Amino acid sequence: MEKVDSYQPVGPNDKTVSILQAFHTHLPADGRDNFLKHLQSLQTNQQLYDHAQLLMNGLVAPLRSLRSTPSISPRLGMEDSIENIASESTGPMVRESRLKSECLTRDGSRCVVTGYFDEDSLDPSSTRTTVYTECVHIIPFALASWRMDSEEYAKNIIWTNLLRYFPILELINFKREDINNAKNAMTMSGNLHRHFGRFDFSFEATAQPNRYRIQNYRPRMATELPQTVTFSSYDQRYELPSPDLLKVHAIIARIFHVCGAAEQIEKALCDLGAHRLLARDGSTDISSMLAATTLGVLGSRAGNI
Template identity: 30%
Template sequence: MSEGIVAYQALIRDNHRCMVTGRLDSDSFTTGLTTDNPGEVISVTNCCHIFPDSLGNIVADASGPTEHESATVRTILARFGYEDICEELGLASTNANLHRLENVMTLDIMLRNVFDRLNMWFEAIDGQENTYKVVLAGGAARLATKGVIPEQVTFTSHKAGLQLPSPKYLRVHAACCKIAHMSGAAEYLDMVYGEMEELKVLAHDGTSADVLCYAIHDRLAALT
């Protein structure tokens, strides 16, 4: 599926609004695809990938930085029992499938930047399907004090048959964000590294994602 098609489907699924702030997509409004509600804020939205689409920029028989990065992520995902993610996203071939509804979100352009920089992630709330705590880090945490970002969100598909973002993908992304923002957490990293050495396969539901993401982080650091 092309990026343009999946972005349009995501807009329909997300009711032409940012999944976090609820702000109305300006293009959808100006082209008459949807109407606004009284007092509703109109903004620019983007289609944001959970697993970045750059992982799909693979050239056959090439061995550049992109190919190395994708191969590393693919190998570690497979090593720790996430072959299903590799298959779903097509990471095992040049025919990547990163442009899929389970891997994209409609986000306000500001939040797209925050999400891509690993300064925002979503933590699942137990017992509430597709409901997440919104976590902000770094300078983005100031947004929480301005009332721009809600404390939690519930993702809803506004059209039957259009899948919501994968909880598993979001869990792995959240773990990567936590690793990126850890400072002076040597003991924690030692614990995670120990688990990485001991575990043969991570939990299929993604609950051991911290171990996986440390492995990815550690391996990528070795390549740079």
């Protein structure tokens, strides 16, 4: 990490050091080994900058906000891995209604976070507290769906990054075709679904199996979230949410917030949504805006834009 420590920022919004430090600190050991192996091959300030952009825009930001059609260039050396991912694909997937039914059955027709019952699962005369629930994917469903070749290619790059930095996915044999598996899904209220997808909170494992501590990154949600939850199965036919997949989500959420990307991307979304214009003073963060709004994974030459 000496190269990172000696890095010279290219501007006030340059978060290269915090991004690389966050990945080094929070990746699992085997993913950190892959991270350091590539880091050792980087020699220049520009290469460090480009790599940090690719990590953020080719993994973290897209998993938070998968939208629209991307424009992507992978870093050198990724081509074979991308081809391997592509060769295993059986084509884009569709959402399956049976998955929500399976999760509702397994989760006792309740939101796994609040314990409130699903509104459509109870008799209208019931006085129990209910919420409208949704089927929540841990690894986003959008990674398995696309309309154009360029979008598929972009998502192959994201899958390549996921497997490189989270080798556990290969160890548990989790592939794109497993997106609609019950172990990658859970029942949650619509409001909490959105917050979970935005990395506003995550599930941190405890010493007790299937018991998780809620890591809340949005203080004003404190009254909505319990401190801990325990996942229980009401139907043994369907696996409980995978601890390994929840760990991947929790680590990416941690990196997202620790490196300061949360504030950067939120500002980019506000700039785009409120004005649709670039700030006159040059303060608009183009990189974050592209990543957050178009799944624009900036390529290995991102620093030259």
